[in-house]
Amino acid sequence: MALLSVITGRLSQAFLLIFVMSLVGFIGIHSVGNPVYNVVNIETATPEEIRRATILLGLDQPVWRQYLVFVQNVATGTFGTSYIYHQPAFGLVLDKLSATFELALFAMLVATVLGLGLGVLAGTRPGSPLDRVIVTSSVYALSVPSFWLSMMLILVGAVMTGWFPPGGRGLTANLLGFDWSFLTSDGLRHLVLPVLALAIPNIALIARLARAGTVEVERMEFTRFCVAKGLSRRRILFHHTLPNISLPIVTIVGLQFGGMLAFAVVVESIFAWPGVGKLLIDSIQLLDRPVVMATLTFTAIAFVALNTLVDLVYVVLDPRVRIST
């Protein structure tokens, strides 16, 4: 029952969110520039050609009718045809999806493992030199702008040492109809730098949360009781401390993962990683409206879906949520 009410509540909220998002995004992208000039050759086009291209793209219609056409296209699952690539916009997004997805997944894996490890390490020794080093460096890691971090990773990891390639996806292998880089050793080498660029700020974020949680839990009666009972440190950590600090960490992992599908924009453009974010930036600059809308809608859906998933994980992880809803 609890699961069902969480899902229905979330879904109705999600639909509203996606609807408003699409409306705002639509009006936004339609208030800038005229995409016709990116479709026709601006130097040689006659006014007649421009007029015909405008009609062909449906840009002569009033905005509300264009929105209706857009909704119709969403319903049929194509999101309209790209002005530039002349392919269904949603297909374009799907093509890029696997690249963004594997990047975000690996970054989050690295961030969760390292962040939890460092956080627990610091949290079990509050006030120690190690704790102070971890807390202070986490502030630095959270402050570094992601585009500069990416550039410095290229400088050190690619230009100066030549250990890793500076950009691109490398060789990919096909699995389940999508191309994946992590299946080939060349692709893995290409993954290292962008994954690091995305993971480093998240390691800091998760480490801070884990540290705060651990400090709090270690102070509680039940931990002292566990110690008094003679349980090993390892058992206390894995069976009592970690489950109790897991909720905020699951939240932040979900949020950050969703954010990465959008925020990877920066890292993707620097590492020339052909993902959804790079597609979005390129399409914005080319005024390719259907692709922009498809990407925005997709990102919003992915974000909402992840938030819902996090809520569901709550229900599984925390018995109190199960009872109260």
Next chain:
Amino acid sequence: MKISTFKPTGFKMPDRASYRQFLTMPNIVLACYVAVALAAPLIAHQNPYDPLQVYGWEASLPPGTEGSGGFNYLLGTDGLGRDIASSIMYGLRISLLVSIVSALAAAVIGLTAGVSAAYFGRWVDALIMRVVDLQLSLPTMLVALIAIVTLGPGIDRIILALIIVQWATYARVARSVALSEAGKSYIDAVRTMPLPRIRIIFRHLLPNSIAPAMTLLPIEIGHAVALEATLSFLGLGVPLDQPSLGSTVANGFQYLMTGQYWISLFPGFALFGLIATINFVGEDMRRIWDPRSRSI
């Protein structure tokens, strides 16, 4: 001696705050940053955006080269022959201006919206908070992208976009504090007096709900610096003739592969240092004003 001076109770220095506790390392570094930004026209060797002062043929010189302007390019020059050190100082001005103005404006708007939502309740509350929820449930970067694409390029536009991105956080915090304040008896007391609502909100409710939101301010300024730099880096932020730190770093990106590291390294360090300093200052401020949130 005046006995009954009314003072808002919410926002004040802690009683035992000797001013020495503000002489911390992050505060001093931040003050230096601000001083350099303010004094840039006086201490910079050249105005990098005045073509008459730039020697175009001295492009991409490594750090320490003597230039024909009679000064040393301490941090080298960029691809157009502009002195990197001067570019940093001038870029700092734009970055600080944009982030401070937008964070302050967002704070004022967010606080007013949040406190109004708490005071009026009902449909005002529902309306404002739905918008806030909606916005906070999306990634900041996405909201910023949509806003800046809609508004177009320019310094005033990017400030506006940052305000749109940031106001919701203040609104949510201010509302939750104001809700508990609004239930207290001093608000009941002023409500019985023939005062206009505006006065009750701005003179009584707002000052008492301001403290937690103020601790947000430095953190949000740090966010604003980073966000502005990112948007400028993507070519969506400040215009080319008024580069901020972010767009200065972006200019150096294409030279990175050929080993001309100094064009992006030094402005990036300045930017990174600025954001880190603001974050450290923010953490100190929060520790002083809001002792409860010490743990994270």
